[in-house]
Amino acid sequence: MSNFEDSLAVPKPEENFFLPQHVIENLERIKILAKRHPVNILVTGKQGCGKSTMVRQFAARNNRPIAVFQIGILSEPGQLFGEHRLKDGETYYQKFLFPQAIQTPGCVIHLEEINRPENPKALNMMFSVLSEDRKVWMDELGLINVADEVVFFATLNEGEEFVGTEMLDAALRDRFYVTMLDYLPPEVETNVLHLKTGIDEADALTIVNISNKLRNNTQEPIVVSTRHSLMIAEMVAVGSSTKDAFINSLQLSRDIIESVLLSLHVELGMTDKGRGNHYQTY
Ligand SMILES: Nc1ncnc2c1ncn2[C@@H]1O[C@H](COP(=O)(O)OP(=O)(O)O)[C@@H](O)[C@H]1O
Ligand SMILES: [Mg+2]
Structure with a gap:
């Protein structure tokens, strides 16, 4: 020492x-x-x-x-x-x-x-x-x-x-x-996610929009730090859907994330539909 x-x-x-x-x-x-x-x-x-x-x-x-x-x-x-x-x-x-x-x-x-x-x-x-x-x-x-x-x-x-x-x-x-310091403005956070993880800008923007919906939820705001939006973007970069990336990164029920996605008019994508309750051996 x-x-x-x-x-x-x-x-x-x-x-x-x-x-x-x-x-x-x-x-x-x-x-x-x-x-x-x-x-x-x-x-x-x-x-x-x-x-x-x-x-x-x-x-x-x-x-x-x-x-x-x-x-x-x-x-x-x-x-x-x-x-x-x-x-x-x-x-x-x-x-x-x-x-x-x-x-x-x-x-x-x-x-x-x-x-x-x-x-x-x-x-x-x-x-x-x-x-x-x-x-x-x-x-x-x-x-x-x-x-x-x-x-x-x-x-x-x-x-x-x-x-x-x-x-x-x-x-x-x-x-x-x-x-x-405060969280980044949406366009800068989008750019950070894109530059740091390689996901395309549209996906990055979706993640930022969802994060901000959760952060600004008046009834029950959910803390999504920049660290966490980056973690979510990394998941997407290795093939996760945006929805799964949120569910598997935050303590978040599928209902909340689905209602946020609906309100943002984000397409749920075929692969996402009804996959949540399907069990398989691991
Ligand atoms: N303004 C920012 N620009 C780019 N990346 C950021 C920014 N703020 C946070 N991050 C990312 O989030 C992670 C967590 O930030 P950190 O400095 O540990 O936050 P704090 O100390 O405020 O809890 C960092 O590793 C960094 O990659
Ligand atoms: Mg710190």
Whole structure:
């Protein structure tokens, strides 16, 4: 565990990742600000709308190493820094990746699910690192200074089943620029599905239209993330019907999907008809 080089690599860029122009421009400005001092950015948006990919892409495009930390699972302050261990009857302090990463110039540090630590105190030591002094003292490690040009991205999932931004401590939130991401507009999502999976644009558009019907269903909205519409498109790319791809990707009854298809006037196709209840040995 003493060699972190593998964990601090520059990520590979993802092809066909789309962001609104103003978000891209803002990331460019963040880069300029980061030359003067470390910067914190909070990225909010629903599950699977591209938050983690954006952070990784920022590192990739700027040739910076990235380190990702799950804040949602932390239960005590200092837990990211290291821990006391026992070897041959002696205790010693094992340093973790986090202190290494924040002391690496230009490192992109991704703090996932910052609004959901198991214990809110777990963020206490993080607070000094994210606030103006950018340093933290630990008995075990001494004074740790955040290196030049480090950029902190904190992401949090928003939506019914997640806690909102207001749950993030106001003082902590005050130290972040905020970027709000949303699902892609239909024509861009269609293009992404086409480019990433190779299905034709008409099929891609059908998947996007169905996804949006489900997302916007007023009685019972169903979360279809971009990750999931891509999974569905991949199924279609290997021969599935659109209907089966939805049924086999989401927790969705045939009735719901059939009524959506009907409302969109999508032909159900001969192969789809009445196949659902036919059993065969496998
Ligand atoms: N704006 C986008 N452009 C292209 N692909 C996207 C976009 N948003 C999400 N995706 C795809 O969906 C997947 C999930 O995105 P991710 O960044 O993990 O979402 P989040 O972190 O918001 O949950 C990614 O692997 C990516 O391929
Ligand atoms: Mg994520």
